[in-house]
Amino acid sequence: MSTIPFSYLTLKNLCGGIIFMIWQLHFFTVWGMGFPLRTSFIDSMVNIGVLTFATMAIIQIFRYYHPPAKNFWFIIIFSGVCSILLAGLAKLLMPLFNTNDAEYTKFLNLSTGIRGMVYVLAIGFIVVLNLLWNMLQQELEAKDRRTETQTLAREAELFKLRQQLQPHFLFNSLNSINAMVVSRPQEARKMIEQLSTFLRATINRKEDELVPFREEMEQIDRYLQIEKLRFGHRLQTSVSIDEACNDAVLPPLILQPIVENAIKFGLYDTVGEVTIQIETKCENNNLAIKVTNPFDPETSPENKGTGFGLSAVQRRLYLLFGRQDLLTVSTGNNQYITSINIPQLYANRHTD
Amino acid sequence: MPTAILIDDEPLACEMVLEYLQRHPEIEVLAVCHDGFEGLKAIQQKKPDLIFLDIQMPRINGFEMLELVENPPAVIFTTAFDEYAIKAFELHAMDYLLKPYSQERFDKAINKFLQQPASGKTPALLETTALSPQQADRIVIRDNSNIRIININDILYIEAADDYARIVTASGSYLKNRTMSSLEKQLPGNSFVRIHRSCIVNIKEITKIHPHEKESYLVQLRNGKQLPVSKSGYPKLREKLGF
The missing domain is CATH 2.40.50.1020 (LytTr DNA-binding domain)
Structure with a gap:
């Protein structure tokens, strides 16, 4: 948390100090000119009363109203006009409190200009002080906010990296390679190549750019190849691609967690052979992807819902397209179906 | 002669253990299983002295399977990554192998088992792991x-x-x-x-x-x-x- 050289209380005390000094100056000047003590005192008090009232109003106003820099001069001029009006007000009020002898009235009329100038100086100074203090305060708050936002963004970035690298997947793949090195070096080499290509493509993705559908499907294919090597004949896949989707685009890595989820639940919820189906369809400027995996309704509690991986997908789709209905899950016939829709109208504008 | 059962859903991971076990002909492998149900059945029938057990497996995970075994044998866990489990292993397991592991590391685990076949630590391990988030x-x-x-x-x-x-x-x-x-x-x-x-x-x-x-x-x-x-x-x- 950043701090300002002096506190809000100091700011108020400073304004009070200025007013007190002006009061002293005023009082001793009038008294020094030979007016009676009482007259001098009332004269200075009425003026300072008006000034104090104005200062309090300024402090309160700038506490809640933070003028933009371009209005700065306007505000200073405005305060100048206000000071002159206040001087007039003080002059009008004076006869209500003070003596009305001719000499004093004459003095009052003569000194109006000087009084106004003192007001302009005092109020101008107080206004500038308050403005600067508030600007500094705002600037520091904004800085704190920026730092906080940056920290959050960095944490999110780290989390994303960890997610992308999927330690479990990575270590298991390395273990599979380790198992093949001696007995089947050619296959081991092939898996190293696939794993490297997959990781490279994962790391190079930019979160906020939409990528061609073809590219994303190639990435999914690499992933499926590695998983198939790991799980052997237990894992079967069937991918059908609609020709109409050739020009489609989608957010990078949006499909990956869905396929991962399907494999995880398909393989860990059932025993025996598992087929993961991926179907794509493009019509009416919409890319629809359906991922189907078998599951056991008895052991998969309904409350698992969309799971953590999928809620992140839903969140991303919402941030990108502002819609909550783009990810849906359904079950039936011992199949778990995850569907996502990617609107292409919005997307095409970005690729043109 | 000590006997062992392998339980891992990834065929290649089982291959790995079998290959490393070639250096330990004194251990006889009774069965290779690919999920917890199969593993449980094999343990009940063949009563091995040692099991190599993966954690993440179909239907029931390694811990859940172990909970169902009466008088569980010595267990060497083989797992890729599970922060929570690692904590539990350090406290109670006979040994655990983090995939991928080397022949040397594997030999160390086997020697530990051969020197002290009955760890008696399994019940304590289960009390801890039952709290793992995935179950x-x-x-x-x-x-x-x-x-x-x-x-x-x-x-x-x-x-x-x-x-x-x-x-x-x-x-x-x-x-x-x-x-x-x-x-x-x-x-x-x-x-x-x-x-x-x-x-x-x-x-x-x-x-x-x-x-x-x-x-x-x-x-x-x-x-x-x-x-x-x-x-x-x-x-x-x-x-x-x-x-």
Whole structure:
């Protein structure tokens, strides 16, 4: 948390100090000119009363109203006009409190200009002080906010990296390679190549750019190849691609967690052979992807819902397209179906 | 001659263990299994001295499988990545191999087993691992020859039965060889309360609480069952239900 050289209380005390000094100056000047003590005192008090009232109003106003820099001069001029009006007000009020002898009235009329100038100086100074203090305060708050936002963004970035690298997947793949090195070096080499290509493509993705559908499907294919090597004949896949989707685009890595989820639940919820189906369809400027995996309704509690991986997908789709209905899950016939829709109208504008 | 069973759902991972085991001809491999059910059956039938056990496996994970084994043999866990599990292993397991591991590391684990075949640490390990997040929402139970996976939301109440806990659901009651306190720890505190030394109840099932003798109460469940509330259980119940 950043701090300002002096506190809000100091700011108020400073304004009070200025007013007190002006009061002293005023009082001793009038008294020094030979007016009676009482007259001098009332004269200075009425003026300072008006000034104090104005200062309090300024402090309160700038506490809640933070003028933009371009209005700065306007505000200073405005305060100048206000000071002159206040001087007039003080002059009008004076006869209500003070003596009305001719000499004093004459003095009052003569000194109006000087009084106004003192007001302009005092109020101008107080206004500038308050403005600067508030600007500094705002600037520091904004800085704190920026730092906080940056920290959050960095944490999110780290989390994303960890997610992308999927330690479990990575270590298991390395273990599979380790198992093949001696007995089947050619296959081991092939898996190293696939794993490297997959990781490279994962790391190079930019979160906020939409990528061609073809590219994303190639990435999914690499992933499926590695998983198939790991799980052997237990894992079967069937991918059908609609020709109409050739020009489609989608957010990078949006499909990956869905396929991962399907494999995880398909393989860990059932025993025996598992087929993961991926179907794509493009019509009416919409890319629809359906991922189907078998599951056991008895052991998969309904409350698992969309799971953590999928809620992140839903969140991303919402941030990108502002819609909550783009990810849906359904079950039936011992199949778990995850569907996502990617609107292409919005997307095409970005690729043109 | 010591005997062993391999349990891992990835064929290549099993191949790896078999290859490393070639240096240890004194260990006889009785079976290679690819999921917890198969593994459980093989352990019951062949009674090995040692099992190599993966954690993440189809249907029931390695810990859940182990819970169902009576007098479990020595266990060497083989796993890729599980921060929580690693903590538990360090405390209680005979040994654990983090995939991928080297022949040297594997040999070390085997030697540890050969020097001290019975670790006797498994029960303690299970008490710890039952709290691992991935199995927090279910309990695996052996019901005669069947294995049942019970969603914890379906539990009405649990009562102590000698060394076992009797888990009662709408569809029946099942015995589980876990202590009441370890079950109490696993169940989410916002829906279950231990109202008595020998009883944990699902709050959603309670329909009525009425005084019984002096300073003790009874809760009535939706299915009509009445359960005793102890002196120390009553304030807990009050707090959870907010009355």
